[in-house]
Amino acid sequence: MSQLPPSAGFSTAQLRQISVITAVALAVFLFFRFIPTGTNLNxxxxxxxxxxxxxxxxxxxxxxxxxxxxxxxxxxxxxxxxxxxxxxxxxxxxxxxxxxxxxxxxxxxxxxxxxxxxxxxxxxxxxxxxxxxxxxxxxxxxxxxxxxxxxxxxxxxxxxxxxxxxxxxxxxxxxxxxEGVRGNLGQVEGESPAWTAEQGGYRFTLAPAALPVRARQAVDLKFSVKKIDGGVVPLEPVMEAYAHLVAFDVKRSGFAHLHPMEMDLSRRPDATQPTLAFKITIPEAGRYVIWAQVKLAGSEVFVPFWFDVAP
Ligand SMILES: [Cu+2]
The missing domain is CATH 2.60.40.1930 (Macroglobulin (MG2) domain)
Incomplete structure (x- = not known):
């Protein structure tokens, strides 16, 4: 660059300055042009x-x-x-x-x-x-x-x-x-449906607004947790919700992933009986399970609810 002859009213120093500015601008442009800024998929x-x-x-x-x-x-x-x-x-x-x-x-x-x-x-x-x-x-x-x-x-x-x-x-x-010992599906299908489950000193309840749950009809579900011997339930958010429910059919043809209507995490649910509202529509009759996932005093808990969906 310093070999450039002084020309058109620019001094060598000015020319050097111009080329440095140009090079910097070009480098900045190329940097932003080629860093991965997001998805390449549409x-x-x-x-x-x-x-x-x-x-x-x-x-x-x-x-x-x-x-x-x-x-x-x-x-x-x-x-x-x-x-x-x-x-x-x-x-x-x-x-x-x-x-x-x-x-x-x-x-x-x-x-x-x-x-x-x-x-x-x-x-x-x-x-x-x-x-x-x-x-x-x-x-x-x-x-x-x-x-x-x-x-x-x-x-x-x-x-x-x-x-x-x-x-x-x-x-x-x-x-x-x-590879390993398998579970028994016959036993699972034969089990009677239950909307309550006890685990680790807590009673979990999933209560449908109307029974039976019918195919193709939206049903409101209330999920609640209580300490069996009473007291405060240390329910904490997990993955930005106070509970996640996932439903499967026995054929495992698909799933539903449900989140509570109560989306504002700053509004804590009731201390002794936190209750959360869910909604689901199931297209076909049959045996289903809903796994509830919650966090109690720092540890994640998974609780299954088996139920039948009527035609
Ligand atoms: Cu979830």
Whole structure:
């Protein structure tokens, strides 16, 4: 630059100054042009042709989503280094790609309920339920989490996430075989429905506004917790809600993920009998389970409620 001849009324120093300013501006431009500023996917990447697509989500009236019957525009696959066994921790690599084969990475998803990717996991008897949050790896579209199954059998993983491109909930599913002693589905189906459950000194109640719960009719549910011997219930928010309910059918054809109407976390529910309102619509008759997830005095608690849905 210093070899440039002084010209057009600029001194060498001025020319140097101009070129430095230009170079800095160019560097700033290139920096902002090429740093990853967001998602590279657009809504077309999440479009599925034909009816039955997974694209119905009305947060005011949550539906049971038939994930298997609907065609998801996202393909999920699960990988482990060795065959998963009951009681052993295994790293599971989750791969998420669009129908067009584009990886779905961390910048492509919105944070919903404190996390970008939720996995709802059940064994074939629905007696085990886990809710985990895989973390993105350095490879785009690959996520990882530590999985310790408590039972054997073909576990089903439902992914719940919201692409930045569409800002609507999307779902995908995949199975993973676990070696070990299986639960007994016959026993589960034969059990009588219960809207109360006792666990760890607490009584949990899920009360439908009307019984029986009928297919295709929205039902209001009241979920409450009481200490069996009385006293304050140390209920704390978990993932930005005082409770999360997840419903599965016995065929594991899909799920519903419900959140309380009471969304303002600063308004604490009743101290001795916190009660939260939910709403659900289930499209088909049959046996279902709702797993409630709450946090009591710092530890997460999962409670199942089995019930039948009438035609
Ligand atoms: Cu939730």
């Amino acid at each position: 809504h077309m990447d999440f479009r599925v042709s034909g009816k039955n697509s997974v694209d119905f989500c009305d947060p005011a009236n949550p539906q049971f989503i038939p994930v298997l019957a609907a065609r998801s525009p996202v393909k999920m696959t699960l990988k482990t280094e060795d065959a998963p066994r009951t009681g052993e921790p295994h790293w599971v690599t989750v791969s998420l790609v669009t129908a067009g084969g584009k990886p779905i990475a961390t910048e492509d998803l919105l944070v919903m309920h404190a996390k970008k990717l939720h996995l709802l996991i059940t064994d074939p008897t629905l007696t085990e339920y886990q809710h985990v949050h895989p973390e993105p790896t350095r490879r785009p579209g690959e996520w990882r989490f530590l999985f310790t199954p408590r039972l054997g059998g073909r576990y089903r993983f439902f992914a719940d996430f919201t692409p930045v491109a569409t800002a609507r909930s999307l779902y995908a599913n995949a199975d993973l075989m676990v």
